[in-house]
Amino acid sequence: MSDHPRQNNIDPTFAQKHDFSMPEISVTKARRGINADIVRTISDYKNENKWMQGFRLKAYDIFTKKDLPSWGPDLSKINFDDIVYFLRATDKKSANWNDLPQEIKETYDRIGVPEHEKNWLAGVSAQYESEVIYESIHKELTEQGVIFCDMDSAVRTYPDIVKKYFGKLIPPTDNKFAALNSAVWSGGSFIYIPKNVHVKLPLQAYFRINAERFGQFERTLIIADEGSSVHYIEGCTAPAYSTQSLHAAVVEIFALKNARIRYTTIQNWSKNISNLVTKRARAEEGATMEWIDCNLGSGTTMKYPTVLLTGKNARGSVISMALANTEQTIDAGAKMMHLASHTTSHIISKSISLGGGISTYRGLITVAKKAHDVKSYTQCDAMLLDDLSRSNTYPTMDIQNNSAKVSHEASIECLDKEKLFYAMSRGLTETQARSMMVNGFIEEITKEIPLEYSVELYRLINLEMERFVR
Amino acid sequence: MYTHITENSIKDYTITTPGKHIFYFENISAELSFTIATEQADVEIYGLYRGKETDQFTVTIAQIHTAPRAKSFALIKSVLKDSAQLQVCGKIHVEKDATETTADFKNKNILLSPSAHMISMPQLEIAPHDVHCTHTSQTTPLDYDQLEYLMSRGITLPNAHDLLIEGFLKDIVQYKK
Numbered sequence: 001m002s003d004h005p006r007q008n009n010i011d012p013t014f015a016q017k018h019d020f021s022m023p024e025i026s027v028t029k030a031r032r033g034i035n036a037d038i039v040r041t042i043s044d045y046k047n048e049n050k051w052m053q054g055f056r057l058k059a060y061d062i063f064t065k066k067d068l069p070s071w072g073p074d075l076s077k078i079n080f081d082d083i084v085y086f087l088r089a090t091d092k093k094s095a096n097w098n099d100l101p102q103e104i105k106e107t108y109d110r111i112g113v114p115e116h117e118k119n120w121l122a123g124v125s126a127q128y129e130s131e132v133i134y135e136s137i138h139k140e141l142t143e144q145g146v147i148f149c150d151m152d153s154a155v156r157t158y159p160d161i162v163k164k165y166f167g168k169l170i171p172p173t174d175n176k177f178a179a180l181n182s183a184v185w186s187g188g189s190f191i192y193i194p195k196n197v198h199v200k201l202p203l204q205a206y207f208r209i210n211a212e213r214f215g216q217f218e219r220t221l222i223i224a225d226e227g228s229s230v231h232y233i234e235g236c237t238a239p240a241y242s243t244q245s246l247h248a249a250v251v252e253i254f255a256l257k258n259a260r261i262r263y264t265t266i267q268n269w270s271k272n273i274s275n276l277v278t279k280r281a282r283a284e285e286g287a288t289m290e291w292i293d294c295n296l297g298s299g300t301t302m303k304y305p306t307v308l309l310t311g312k313n314a315r316g317s318v319i320s321m322a323l324a325n326t327e328q329t330i331d332a333g334a335k336m337m338h339l340a341s342h343t344t345s346h347i348i349s350k351s352i353s354l355g356g357g358i359s360t361y362r363g364l365i366t367v368a369k370k371a372h373d374v375k376s377y378t379q380c381d382a383m384l385l386d387d388l389s390r391s392n393t394y395p396t397m398d399i400q401n402n403s404a405k406v407s408h409e410a411s412i413e414c415l416d417k418e419k420l421f422y423a424m425s426r427g428l429t430e431t432q433a434r435s436m437m438v439n440g441f442i443e444e445i446t447k448e449i450p451l452e453y454s455v456e457l458y459r460l461i462n463l464e465m466e467r468f469v470r
Numbered sequence: 471m472y473t474h475i476t477e478n479s480i481k482d483y484t485i486t487t488p489g490k491h492i493f494y495f496e497n498i499s500a501e502l503s504f505t506i507a508t509e510q511a512d513v514e515i516y517g518l519y520r521g522k523e524t525d526q527f528t529v530t531i532a533q534i535h536t537a538p539r540a541k542s543f544a545l546i547k548s549v550l551k552d553s554a555q556l557q558v559c560g561k562i563h564v565e566k567d568a569t570e571t572t573a574d575f576k577n578k579n580i581l582l583s584p585s586a587h588m589i590s591m592p593q594l595e596i597a598p599h600d601v602h603c604t605h606t607s608q609t610t611p612l613d614y615d616q617l618e619y620l621m622s623r624g625i626t627l628p629n630a631h632d633l634l635i636e637g638f639l640k641d642i643v644q645y646k647k
Contacts, residue, residue, distance in 0.1 A: 384596065384598075389599065390595075391594070397589070397590045397609060402582060402584055409604065410604065411602075
């Protein structure tokens with residue numbers, strides 16, 4: 001335990017307020033594979049209402065009938081019968097620090113991950129000791145009427161609001177992994193911002209970190225009521241080690257009239273993981289939705305943040321970057337559906353492939369017939385650092401209104417030899433020159449993410465360049 | 471070398487001699503492939519679509535680079551009115567050995583009526599790192615400011631309309647023989 005002064009003044013009802021105790025149910029040790037009984041067991045264990053249990057079971061049925069996507073990376077190696085679908089924090093096996101890949105340990109040191117974070121990121125400890133910090137932030141939010149809790153608690157404590165929005169943007173029928181998540185989801189965040197409340201401090205999943213929050217099948221639901229604003233951040237630049245091989249999260253976001261939401265993800269899962277995420281937001285009249293998406297890790301990533309622009313003057317943007325290294329395939333992109341008039345969208349995608357990595361941008365812009373005076377701009381830039389790697393770009397623009405102004409441009413380049421030569425002539429080493437150019441390439445993204453993350457990201461890029469040159 | 475591609479022409483071309491090769495087509499639905507298999511080849515592909523009434527066109531173009539130090543450039547322009555529909559898919563595929571490739575694909579479209587429908591799908595698949603490959607897609611209405619300017623100079627709306635469209639298509643029409 002830390003020596004933080006506030007530790008001595010902790011409210012004696014702290015444990016009662018912030019711990020929830022699960023009813024004692026005899027749960028056999030976590031079994032592999034999935035069937036309706038396991039889905040029912042998960043729901044019973046969480047003491048859920050009939051509605052949620054029914055939702056899960058219906059979703060499981062849909063999951064069994066749906067095929068894997070016929071496009072994108074090869075997912076045939078995922079063995080659904082070999083996965084453990086629910087683990088309590090206390091069931092989870094801690095990794096042994098000594099078993100951690102050397103590369104991950106070195107990365108923690110080089111990018112400056114604080115000592116107490118390392119253990120949690122490495123899966124060595126199940127709990128991140130941040131309860132004291134959380135207490136003061138939580139008090140301030142509660143006074144504003146903000147709800148910020150984990151999804152399991154939200155289902156129990158706020159069933160009406162959850163039922164109104166849960167599964168409405170991403171129904172289980174959407175795709176196979178949304179169906180799977182809908183059946184076995186656990187953890188994730190629930191946020192409700194009342195009308196005209198502006199949350200100044202970015203909300204981070206870190207503040208309520210426990211292993212549940214960062215589960216395999218997180219379900220996040222954010223609702224920003226009229227005129228409100230919030231910035232939510234998940235993930236971290238440092239590599240997160242997990243023994244579980246499949247992460248299939250679902251994120252649903254509702255930006256009501258004139259609300260503004262920014263959702264930042266910085267994900268660096270270890271390479272044994274397939275990270276398959278469905279993320280979708282709905283922006284109503286005058287609302288703004290911004291996705292900031294940094295994909296650094298996992299062996300296979302499929303992620304296409306989407307904004308449905310359903311109200312007039314709504315705005316959507318996706319700013320994303322991908323760094324695909326050896327044995328990594330990052331298939332990411334963005335989708336913007338213009339369903340109302342005077343809506344605008346903006347997509348910037350930057351990807352870097354090295355050491356045999358494959359990065360792919362997959363995008364979709366649609367303009368409905370009734371949507372007048374729409375403006376949309378997409379810019380995709382890719383950098384290939386060697387001949388082992390690949391880069392692909394597959395955008396689609398489907399325009400059914402003649403007043404729309406839609407443009408898309410993409411380019412693929414390598415590091416400019418002349419610029420490299422110039423930098424080295426000024427005294428930089430080859431590694432330093434490469435790092436500077438790659439960091440400059442992604443500057444449009446790094447300037448949008450909070451400082452502590454952009455510093456870590458800068459160091460991570462430098463480390464990746466060093467490894468690349470070795 | 472110049473080739474005017476029609477509905478009845480062959481659809482797969484392999485370029486094996488260096489120098490400039492120009493291809494032109496107009497208002498056809500086809501799957502066309504251009505394999506650039508020699509160094510110093512400079513391939514230019516021009517496609518023009520004027521859609522009206524219930525015209526429907528689907529065109530797929532593949533610029534496939536298998537040899538190093540070659541260039542390819544594709545420009546597809548369309549003007550769609552009434553209920554015309556056009557789907558353009560343009561793929562640039564550069565294989566591992568095709569180093570120092572320069573390739574570009576541009577698709578520019580003007581929609582003139584509420585029922586016109588455009589689907590644009592430019593694609594890139596790149597293996598070697600020392601290449602310069604780009605693609606661009608733009609779909610817009612006629613520029614209202616330009617229309618207004620022409621009318622302020624005494625040109626009637628229908629004539630101004632035609633002038634702007636003629637100007638938009640000029641850099642492709644010049645390749646029609």
